[in-house]
Amino acid sequence: MPRSRHRAGRPYRRAREQMFQLYGDTCHICLHPGAGEADHLVPVSIDGAQPIDPHAMRPAHGANAPCPTCGRKCNTERGAGPVRTPDLGTSRDWYAGP
Ligand SMILES: [Zn+2]
Numbered sequence: 001m002p003r004s005r006h007r008a009g010r011p012y013r014r015a016r017e018q019m020f021q022l023y024g025d026t027c028h029i030c031l032h033p034g035a036g037e038a039d040h041l042v043p044v045s046i047d048g049a050q051p052i053d054p055h056a057m058r059p060a061h062g063a064n065a066p067c068p069t070c071g072r073k074c075n076t077e078r079g080a081g082p083v084r085t086p087d088l089g090t091s092r093d094w095y096a097g098p
């Protein structure tokens with residue numbers, strides 16, 4: 001299963017740590033602090049072959065650690081939908097299509 005590659009293993013954990021160093025713990029979905037999960041900008045369910053890249057993830061709240069401010073489980077709520085934040089910050093324009 002290509003999916004599990006992004007949820008387990010040392011490369012993923014290292015990328016996740018780098019991601020938190022780069023972006024802090026501010027959730028990219030609700031913009032509150034305290035995010036504890038790495039959320040892929042392009043869901044692994046859409047592109048399971050994407051490289052494990054800290055720049056392709058953003059901090060988000062998830063089912064295991066809901067937002068202490070607004071109570072949302074941002075990562076889970078978003079599901080596999082596209083990101084609608086203007087602050088992608090990557091050189092790659094994932095959703096430039098029509
Ligand atoms: Zn959040």
Ligand SMILES: [Zn+2]
Nearest residue numbers: 030032067070
């Ligand atoms: Zn929040």
